[in-house]
Amino acid sequence: DAKTTQPPSMDCAEGRAANLPCNHSTISGNEYVYWYRQIHSQGPQYIIHGLKNNETNEMASLIITEDRKSSTLILPHATLRDTAVYYCIVYTGTASKLTFGTGTRLQVTL
């Protein structure tokens, strides 16, 4: 599975949009971009995934560049409860394994 690169930490003011970038320049054509987050001392929570089109659900939006080498997770109105480590993962979604990198620690502040 392709490797991803994320900034180690980011801050965001409550109520503002949080934009979390992810680079995956070696992504293959059959690999999806997945985002999970882990709130302290809990199991990871699925957020969203996409292949090449932008995706939106009740939690977030996922913007994938046309060449698919990078993506951005957008939390439109961050709250204190969004403070967590956010993991960007690329994988085929079939027989392969979800492998976690170091993620981005997002701190939402008042």
Add this chain to the structure above:
Amino acid sequence: GAVVSQHPSRVICKSGTSVKIECRSLDFQATTMFWYRQFPKKSLMLMATSNEGSKATYEQGVEKDKFLINHASLTLSTLTVTSAHPEDSSFYICSARGTSGGFYEQYFGPGTRLTVT
């Protein structure tokens, strides 16, 4: 999303004893289950992958005789830490994967914090 439960959420055991952790998929059938461990301030590390009715596949460096995995049904997998030592103290997280509309989705349990004294 689908729900995965783990039991117990916390366990303290003495060195040399064995501990069993259960992982259940509550509202879907999990053809594959995964076990991860996580040390403080570190990322999740995959320990093993198990398919229902088959032997687990362990990641490199994980002792299969120490971490026994049983995936007896499509909704239950267990991890037994045998002869536990203080260095086995960690956060253990299971994950279950099923299919929805032909696509694989993977969900995680809340984790089990093991402390070996």
